[in-house]
Amino acid sequence: xxxxxxxxxxxxxxxxxxxxxxxxxxxxxxxxxxxxxxxxxxxxxxxxxxxxxxxxxxxxxxxxxxxxxxxxxxxxxxxxxxxxxxxxxxxxxxxxxxxxxxxxxxxxxxxxxxxxxxxxxxxxxxxxxxxxxxxxxxxxxxxxxxxxxxxxxxxxxxxxxxxxxxxxxxxxxxxxxxxxxxxxxxxxxxxxxxxxxxxxxxxxxxxxxxxxxxxxxxxxxxxxxxxxxxxxxxxxxxxxxxxxxxxxxxxxxxxxxxxxxxxxxxxxxxxxxxxxxxxxxxxxxxxxxxxxxxxxxxxxxxxxxxxxxxxxxx
Numbered sequence: 001x002x003x004x005x006x007x008x009x010x011x012x013x014x015x016x017x018x019x020x021x022x023x024x025x026x027x028x029x030x031x032x033x034x035x036x037x038x039x040x041x042x043x044x045x046x047x048x049x050x051x052x053x054x055x056x057x058x059x060x061x062x063x064x065x066x067x068x069x070x071x072x073x074x075x076x077x078x079x080x081x082x083x084x085x086x087x088x089x090x091x092x093x094x095x096x097x098x099x100x101x102x103x104x105x106x107x108x109x110x111x112x113x114x115x116x117x118x119x120x121x122x123x124x125x126x127x128x129x130x131x132x133x134x135x136x137x138x139x140x141x142x143x144x145x146x147x148x149x150x151x152x153x154x155x156x157x158x159x160x161x162x163x164x165x166x167x168x169x170x171x172x173x174x175x176x177x178x179x180x181x182x183x184x185x186x187x188x189x190x191x192x193x194x195x196x197x198x199x200x201x202x203x204x205x206x207x208x209x210x211x212x213x214x215x216x217x218x219x220x221x222x223x224x225x226x227x228x229x230x231x232x233x234x235x236x237x238x239x240x241x242x243x244x245x246x247x248x249x250x251x252x253x254x255x256x257x258x259x260x261x262x263x264x265x266x267x268x269x270x271x272x273x274x275x276x277x278x279x280x281x282x283x284x285x286x287x288x289x290x291x292x293x294x295x296x297x298x299x300x301x302x303x304x305x306x307x308x309x310x311x312x313x314x
Contacts, residue, residue: 017088020129022299026290028073032172035086037065044080052215062109068172074286101160114154121147130300186225187249227259
């Protein structure tokens with residue numbers, strides 16, 4: 001039996017407990033992970049959703065994602081590059097066990113003296129990470145601890161109890177399983193009962209869970225996935241409306257047309273005839289996973305190019 005992936009596994013290959021890399025985001029469905037994450041948008045703009053709340057990010061903005069905090073990304077035809085710091089809990093928990101329960105209430109930083117200092121500290125950490133000098137792991141760790149120290153002294157945070165942390169972890173894992181299952185089976189006859197069976201809970205429970213975590217119902221989320229898939233088929237094939245319905249999981253053209261009326265104010269047939277097709281902007285949440293994560297070598301090169309910084313000697 002195929003074993004499902006429980007959560008996003010983050011590999012820390014260059015340094016223990018820390019991964020710094022550049023990534024370009026087109027869309028990332030709601031998910032959570034064990035690592036604490038800090039990001040700087042170095043180029044472009046995009047929308048980040050944190051616990052269903054959208055934030056428009058522009059070049060220079062800093063965002064933080066707590067452990068197991070549900071988040072997603074969406075770029076509307078806009079190029080972007082994020083400098084991401086993904087920090088394993090053991091990086092700071094071994095210094096102070098209580099930090100494993102740390103939860104920041106502020107997620108976005110854009111201006112001010114604190115922002116300036118944090119921004120420069122994070123870039124100094126990246127300078128060190130991408131350098132080739134000896135013992136860079138020690139220096140890089142010390143700089144990152146400085147960044148965390150600044151956050152603790154200037155940010156608003158609380159310390160979760162162990163029960164709250166376990167609940168957030170279980171919710172994050174459950175949501176990851178559900179959204180992954182839907183993304184794999186959306187073009188089949190998928191029902192709420194299937195999701196309930198997957199999680200071994202009642203349909204009532206899973207329905208409320210999805211609504212609570214995503215802000216929309218199971219059927220709304222499923223229809224969004226099917227509709228976006230139908231749009232992609234239309235862009236790259238000449239299939240009939242009926243075949244598009246079959247490929248994308250809609251049981252009839254009636255439901256596909258309802259989605260077109262809702263998003264574009266026209267039928268699927270009318271959309272196909274348009275020379276200049278409108279861009280889809282009305283989606284409630286990102287639903288796909290389209291991203292370009294750069295390798296260490298690519299990240300190092302692009303980082304120096306985007307920031308006009310060179311690796312500093314230790």
